[in-house]
Amino acid sequence: MSLPKIAILGRPNVGKSTLFNRICGLRKAIVDSLPGVTRDRIYGEAEWRGRSFSLIDTGGLDLFASEEMTEKVKEQVFRAVEDADLLLFVVDVKSGLNPLESEISRHLRKRNKPIILVINKVDHPGLEKEAVEFYQLGFDTNCSISAEHRRGIGELLDLITTQLPSAKEEEEKEEEPEIKIAVVGRTNVGKSSLVNKILGEERVLVSEEPGTTRDSIDTLFTYEERRYRIIDTAGIRRKRVLREAAEIISVLKARQSLERADVVLLLLDVTEGITSGDVAIAAYAEKKGRGIVILVNKWDLMLPEWKNTDLYLKEIRKKIHFLRYAPVLFISAKTGQRVFKIFDLVQKVFISMSLRVPTPVLNQAIHKVISPRLPSPKRRGKPRILYGSQVDIKPPRFVFFVNNPRNFTPTYRRHLTEQIRQAFGFYGTPIKIGLRKR
Structure with a gap:
């Protein structure tokens, strides 16, 4: 059964991730007072009064900004809008109506999607009169809530269930269990590029700026009739080099994502060699008992005279000696070289993990x-x-x-x-x- 999709959107720092977490019942998106902390599309599932649906949290939408990263966030938001069956347009009653919200409203109306205007941060009844200001945006359906204090969430969910299309029924058939894959590695080794190459679209952000993936992002997809859930994680760093609170939370979530996975894809950057950080991540994955495939990325950047897989394999086996059992594949996420051979290895590892000896x-x-x-x-x-x-x-x-x-x-x-x-x-x-x- 394909679940109806609901996209949560709005300008930066209006409480979208707090609402997402409140409905999904978990801290899946990062919540911080810093605008722009959620940069990717985050997917979750929820149920209300017997109706199940998929929820999409998006980055803060700023139509007036022109920075490269902001442009990529815009692209992510509008992809989510296209995917969604219902839109939750979140505004902040305490900040008042913003010209940006009028512009966002104009863009949303062009999409011909059902929209619920969600007036957030109405923490007490005294703020209800302030919410009236947002009615001039002209949406037929609106709801005042406080995501942080749980106020009005039930009423919003009731509204959502009335606006949702019927779930799209598919033929019921017994399916093989999905294989959950976590893509892990140090910051900027090419995790998001690999995910994008696999999925064939920019479902997650790719940038030369280290640390642009701040959340752990789940994507369900099918490859050769097998269902997978791929988890692209924020780069794992040692604690002493962490600075921002959001980055610290990202590292914790990367570790949580690893713990949710069946198989871990450990990315190494061939241009940097094997670092102590790589070894630490490998040790954490091994300690948690996850199946592991080692991927040596950026192989396309190696000069022909240096493309000696045997030498690099010896270095891996020496420095990450405790993973001698893990298969190694030399890839290029950028060009796609050997990328789809990953799935043969993942399936073999998953079958081995699931093997029970009488x-x-x-x-x-x-x-x-x-x-x-x-x-x-x-x-x-x-x-x-x-x-x-x-x-x-x-x-x-x-x-x-x-x-x-x-x-x-x-x-x-x-x-x-x-x-x-x-x-x-x-x-x-x-x-x-x-x-x-x-």
Whole structure:
């Protein structure tokens, strides 16, 4: 079923993201007193009185400004307007009617879409009379609310449900689960460019200015009959280099997005080599148990004499040694080189993450294949696996009952993990192991 879409729009700092978060019930968009903090289209889903719908939060619309980034925000807003079935035009009662809002109103009327004028920041009944000023914009449907204080939200949602078109029913069929992909990496390594190349449109902003993606943006799409949810995240930086509050929140949201993903695409910039920041991000993804594909981006910028994948692969395996199991692909998000080979790797990793080994098969492998290949300890008592079981997937998690967990050194555990990986073909996914004394 395709959900009706509702776009929230208005000039900067009128409370669009606060309203989005209030309706969706989560802090998905960044809320800050600084105008222009939401720069991309943010998608969420909500339900009211049995009606489900998709909500789109947009950046602040300024038709009078001419800066490059503002122009890109305009483009994003009008794309959202075209996608939407219903528009929520948000204004700020405390700031009063702004000439910019009159101009926005003129543009919206040309779109021939149903519009609800949402007069925000009416925090108490005494401000109701101030809301009358906005009626001159000429919209038939309006509602006074305070998104921050939850005032009037129920009435607004009631209005929304009366304005929504009927949900577009599709043939009900059993679908494979969508694969959630998080695109992560340091700031300005090409994450948004990669997302745009995959999607074929500028659903997220691309700019030479580091840090132009401030929110984590979900996009649902289908490729070769498989459904994906791709999450483009703000660049992850170390805490000591963060300055703005919004940037700090972006980093936290990038980490949250990673935790929501099934598979992580870790982007490296070939022109900068592997930095400590890359290693830190890789370690965080591995710690959280996500499937991982390493993408070496900007391969088109390498001179022919330097295009030696073997040398760079050795450097990756040396500096990010804990991800030796992760596949590596050399790409160019700008030219599209090998970009769509990513999905073959993602599917293989997802299948491996979801693989469940039957207990009898696991125990037969332990005694006939795995245990004989494990190294003999030099000092401690001999480690012995009695039996085991897989207790979870995404990532695969095993519990082994042993004679004494203290006999299993870190090196021995690593060997055990690698033997399990080889025995059952786990690809691109971490494997978690627990030991219990029997």
